[in-house]
Amino acid sequence: MRWLAGIIGFLALLIVLLPDLGAQDQKAPPVADAKEGDKNDPEKKDADKADAKKKETKKEPDEKVVYGQTYTGRLKRLDANSARDFTIEVSLPDPAKVNALNMWQANEMARIATRVAPQQRPQQMVQYQRDLARKNTEVYSLKDVDLRFADNCKFRAMFPPTEYDDKGRVKVWKQKDLNALKGNSKLRGYPADFDRLIVGQTVTVYLAKIKSSKGETASKKKNSDDDDQVKPEVVMIVVEKEAPAPK
Numbered sequence: 001m002r003w004l005a006g007i008i009g010f011l012a013l014l015i016v017l018l019p020d021l022g023a024q025d026q027k028a029p030p031v032a033d034a035k036e037g038d039k040n041d042p043e044k045k046d047a048d049k050a051d052a053k054k055k056e057t058k059k060e061p062d063e064k065v066v067y068g069q070t071y072t073g074r075l076k077r078l079d080a081n082s083a084r085d086f087t088i089e090v091s092l093p094d095p096a097k098v099n100a101l102n103m104w105q106a107n108e109m110a111r112i113a114t115r116v117a118p119q120q121r122p123q124q125m126v127q128y129q130r131d132l133a134r135k136n137t138e139v140y141s142l143k144d145v146d147l148r149f150a151d152n153c154k155f156r157a158m159f160p161p162t163e164y165d166d167k168g169r170v171k172v173w174k175q176k177d178l179n180a181l182k183g184n185s186k187l188r189g190y191p192a193d194f195d196r197l198i199v200g201q202t203v204t205v206y207l208a209k210i211k212s213s214k215g216e217t218a219s220k221k222k223n224s225d226d227d228d229q230v231k232p233e234v235v236m237i238v239v240e241k242e243a244p245a246p247k
Contacts, residue, residue, distance in 0.1 A: 065154060065187065065236045067206035071145060072240065075201045083194070084149045085231065088203060089142050097139040105132065148231040149194075150208055156189040157196055157239040188238050200243025206236040 073090030108131075112124045160181055163171040173181075181190050197203075 065206060066209055067235050068209040069207045070204055071207070072202065072204045073145070075197060075199055075203050075243075076144060078197060078199060085146065086149070086197075087144050087146050088205060090145055091140040092143045093139050094141040097141070101135050101139055104135065146231050147205060147207075147234050149237070150233040150235050153234055154187065154236040155192040155194060155196060156187055156236065157192040158189040158241075159239075160190050161192070161196065187236070192239065196239060197237070198243050201239050202241040204238045204240055205234045206238075208233040208235045 071088060071090045073088040075086065076089045077087040079085035108128055112121055112128065116124050160173050160178060165171055178190075183191075185191070
């Protein structure tokens with residue numbers, strides 16, 4: 001009977017060990033190569049193509065305008081002969097009026113200090129400030145300024161051009177179209193050209209910076225013989241407002 005019990009125990013031990021031996025014999029499934037899987041993924045391919053296209057696309061250089069002084073006024077004349085010379089009408093301080101205002105200020109301050117009773121001086125100073133603010137607006141006069149377009153002058157407008165559809169109706173610009181028209185430029189308004197200019201428009205002109213040569217002072221340049229014929233050059237002109245409709 002002992003030998004029978006030994007056989008039964010051996011069989012029981014064999015039954016316990018067989019599942020473990022079978023599990024060890026089974027090979028783990030091969031791990032797919034991550035890189036190979038990415039290559040076969042269509043979405044991954046499209047994303048890689050888009051990234052490559054972005055890298056290939058060169059960024060457009062930012063437009064920059066180097067300028068000195070600016071004027072805003074009414075476009076008064078376009079020279080039909082040269083296509084470069086033009087005139088704008090601007091409001092500028094009149095030297096004679098400025099001088100008269102300075103004299104009035106000096107006289108008023110002396111009068112208040114010497115001829116007005118101390119208790120009345122605060123009231124007089126308030127009136128003086130009011131008169132001064134009004135007179136400051138009266139020292140300006142309309143002056144014609146003759147200018148010339150630079151060779152690389154940029155033309156801009158604060159509103160898009162007027163275009164018509166196939167039925168002759170005025171095109172209504174959508175925001176996406178306006179964004180496309182403006183592009184990546186950081187300049188004011190939208191791109192334009194010389195043909196957008198019309199006498200009577202309100203424009204802002206950006207004058208080129210004046211570069212002084214070494215050893216040459218501004219006064220010497222001002223007194224040069226050719227200075228009367230040299231007109232300030234405009235590096236950019238922006239149409240602010242259209243000309244008023246004729247009455």
